[in-house]
Amino acid sequence: MPAFLAAYDFLLVSMVLAAVLALSLYVPLMAGQLSLASPGFYALGGYIAAITSTRIFPTASGLYPVSLVILEMVVAALASAVLGLLVGVPALRLRGIFLALATIAFVEILRVVSLNLDVTGGAIGIFGVPQPFASQIQYMWLGLPLLGLCMLFVARLERSRTGRALVALREDELAADAMGVNPTRYKVLAFTVSAMIAGVVGALSAHFINTWNSRQGTFDTGVSLMAFVLIGGSRTFVGPVVGGLVLTALPEALRGVADVSGLPAWLAQFLRDGRLIIFGVMIALGTVFFPHGLITPGVLQRRGRRRADRS
Amino acid sequence: MSVPAARVANGATPAADVLGVDALTCRFGGVIAVSEVSFGVRPGEVFGLIGPNGAGKTTLFNLVTGLTTPTGGRLRYQGRDITGLPPHRIAALGIARTFQNVRLFGELSALQNVMIARHVRTTSGLVSGVLGLPSARAEERVTRQRAMALLELVGLADRPDEQGRNFSYGDQRRLEIARALALEPQLLLLDEPAAGMNSGEKRGLSELIRDVRARLALTILLIEHHVPLVMDLCDRIAVLNFGQLIALGPPAAVQKNAAVIEAYLGDEA
Numbered sequence: 001m002p003a004f005l006a007a008y009d010f011l012l013v014s015m016v017l018a019a020v021l022a023l024s025l026y027v028p029l030m031a032g033q034l035s036l037a038s039p040g041f042y043a044l045g046g047y048i049a050a051i052t053s054t055r056i057f058p059t060a061s062g063l064y065p066v067s068l069v070i071l072e073m074v075v076a077a078l079a080s081a082v083l084g085l086l087v088g089v090p091a092l093r094l095r096g097i098f099l100a101l102a103t104i105a106f107v108e109i110l111r112v113v114s115l116n117l118d119v120t121g122g123a124i125g126i127f128g129v130p131q132p133f134a135s136q137i138q139y140m141w142l143g144l145p146l147l148g149l150c151m152l153f154v155a156r157l158e159r160s161r162t163g164r165a166l167v168a169l170r171e172d173e174l175a176a177d178a179m180g181v182n183p184t185r186y187k188v189l190a191f192t193v194s195a196m197i198a199g200v201v202g203a204l205s206a207h208f209i210n211t212w213n214s215r216q217g218t219f220d221t222g223v224s225l226m227a228f229v230l231i232g233g234s235r236t237f238v239g240p241v242v243g244g245l246v247l248t249a250l251p252e253a254l255r256g257v258a259d260v261s262g263l264p265a266w267l268a269q270f271l272r273d274g275r276l277i278i279f280g281v282m283i284a285l286g287t288v289f290f291p292h293g294l295i296t297p298g299v300l301q302r303r304g305r306r307r308a309d310r311s
Numbered sequence: 312m313s314v315p316a317a318r319v320a321n322g323a324t325p326a327a328d329v330l331g332v333d334a335l336t337c338r339f340g341g342v343i344a345v346s347e348v349s350f351g352v353r354p355g356e357v358f359g360l361i362g363p364n365g366a367g368k369t370t371l372f373n374l375v376t377g378l379t380t381p382t383g384g385r386l387r388y389q390g391r392d393i394t395g396l397p398p399h400r401i402a403a404l405g406i407a408r409t410f411q412n413v414r415l416f417g418e419l420s421a422l423q424n425v426m427i428a429r430h431v432r433t434t435s436g437l438v439s440g441v442l443g444l445p446s447a448r449a450e451e452r453v454t455r456q457r458a459m460a461l462l463e464l465v466g467l468a469d470r471p472d473e474q475g476r477n478f479s480y481g482d483q484r485r486l487e488i489a490r491a492l493a494l495e496p497q498l499l500l501l502d503e504p505a506a507g508m509n510s511g512e513k514r515g516l517s518e519l520i521r522d523v524r525a526r527l528a529l530t531i532l533l534i535e536h537h538v539p540l541v542m543d544l545c546d547r548i549a550v551l552n553f554g555q556l557i558a559l560g561p562p563a564a565v566q567k568n569a570a571v572i573e574a575y576l577g578d579e580a
Contacts, residue, residue: 153441156440156441156442156443157437157440157441160435160437160440160441160447160451161429161430161433161435161436161440161447161450161451161454162435162436162437162440162441163440164423164426164427164430165427165430167416167419167423167427168416168419168427168430171416171417171418171419172414172415172416172417174378174398174414175410175414175415175416176416176427177378177397177398177399177402178376178377178378178398178399178402178407178408179399179402179407179427179428179430179490179491179494180399180402180403180428180430180431180494181399181427181430182397182399183399189437193437235418
């Protein structure tokens with residue numbers, strides 16, 4: 001077990017962080033809003049952590065205090081909430097594909113801005129973000145509780161008055177409006193919660209991957225996140241979590257397959273580097289054959305019933 | 312609740328009316344869907360709205376519930392000007408509706424459909440709901456109970472967990488009525504509630520509407536094509552034709568009105 005953890009430490013933590021990011025995309029989707037803004041807030045959170053830990057509290061030697069990492073995560077959440085509100089109020093007047101496009105533009109604007117600012121290190125970015133842990137697997141001490149908290153949050157949200165309002169908007173915005181649900185208010189709320197989650201993950205990720213630059217949190221990340229949610233499932237919080245975990249591990253698994261001898265060179269190459277192509281194809285096929293993703297409330301209920309029957 | 316004296320004097324409707332429609336006009340480009348329509352709906356009455364297809368009945372409902380903004384005229388609800396308010400504000404004031412082509416939350420259960428409409432009568436927010444504070448949990452319990460009671464009222468209490476879209480057309484219309492009632496409205500707008508129902512279901516619907524009005528002290532505004540149902544249920548009827556109000560009065564009088572016979576009952580008279 002320790003050998004496994006050591007060999008796959010980076011992957012395992014990445015899986016957990018991906019699952020949290022997928023939840024960030026899932027929350028607006030509860031209200032029927034496909035927002036691809038999460039990578040933008042993820043990038044923002046990362047810069048906040050990277051700048052804070054390298055410029056404001058530089059540590060000469062030894063480990064960076066975990067308490068400061070948590071502080072950065074909180075600051076990232078608040079900053080993302082503020083920016084989320086500012087972007088969300090005008091952006092959420094748009095619907096469907098136009099909202100998706102606007103959020104892609106937002107991510108792109110943030111990328112270009114960070115590429116051209118001094119404080120973000122321009123094209124080079126910020127190197128040597130200090131480490132709070134001696135080994136990478138120890139990031140689980142922050143990653144797992146974060147995932148657990150976010151899962152608990154979304155699970156309870158789904159069963160609350162607020163969650164019902166969001167789902168009503170997804171099902172029929174006009175009818176929800178006529179039944180007293182303020183569409184703008186709840187869409188902005190979902191968008192802001194989504195921004196906060198992404199910001200927190202970004203702050204932790206900056207430490208985890210040790211460096212932060214404008215290639216973090218781009219449209220590519222958005223496509224991956226969309227794959228996590230649409231393939232995992234967009235009708236229960238379990239879907240994006242499983243999607244994030246499994247699809248992050250998938251490229252590694254494919255790489256393992258590619259190393260099997262006897263494969264044609266082009267196929268091995270594709271399995272190694274075709275991650276985004278594979279995700280894209282899966283999104284396309286998934287939306288046709290599993291429009292609500294692989295894990296749906298129906299699937300979970302059937303499993304629960306089977307377990308109840310057995311006992 | 313006080314209304315400026317001038318408005319009462321000028322308006323076509325006195326302040327005692329639940330709903331006052333005053334010279335209401337709605338234009339879509341060159342088409343006038345509703346033209347200078349004025350009438351008042353009195354507390355506790357069942358007010359029928361009839362007219363040929365395209366007469367502007369559903370547009371009028373959309374204007375009253377805020378889904379469409381009027382081009383001209385005023386709307387007053389319980390003495391308060393509601394012209395131009397967004398739908399959710401109007402709903403919160405106590406106006407609920409059903410839709411001509413049923414708009415349930417199809418993927419959600421019957422119970423959830425009804426619970427959602429308790430939104431404006433409940434208050435727990437994001438934080439208290441997620442943390443499961445005692446106040447939020449108590450509210451959730453009451454919401455569930457009331458929703459179940461309403462399902463019982465419309466006769467769907469045996470299938471609370473069924474998805475909305477799985478119900479028969481007639482049952483979907485009853486579920487929509489339960490959802491509208493969950494809002495605790497004082498004014499209920501029913502858009503062709505009997506459409507798609509068989510004659511047995513129609514009789515049941517008449518009883519349901521009468522029962523609900525008596526029990527909940529409701530005022531009901533009703534669009535319906537099924538003439539016997541309208542004549543049977545309504546205290547007064549307004550007839551629209553090409554967006555204009557051509558007759559208004561008790562069913563018997565409207566039935567004899569020459570303009571109405573020509574516009575609407577022509578074939579049957």
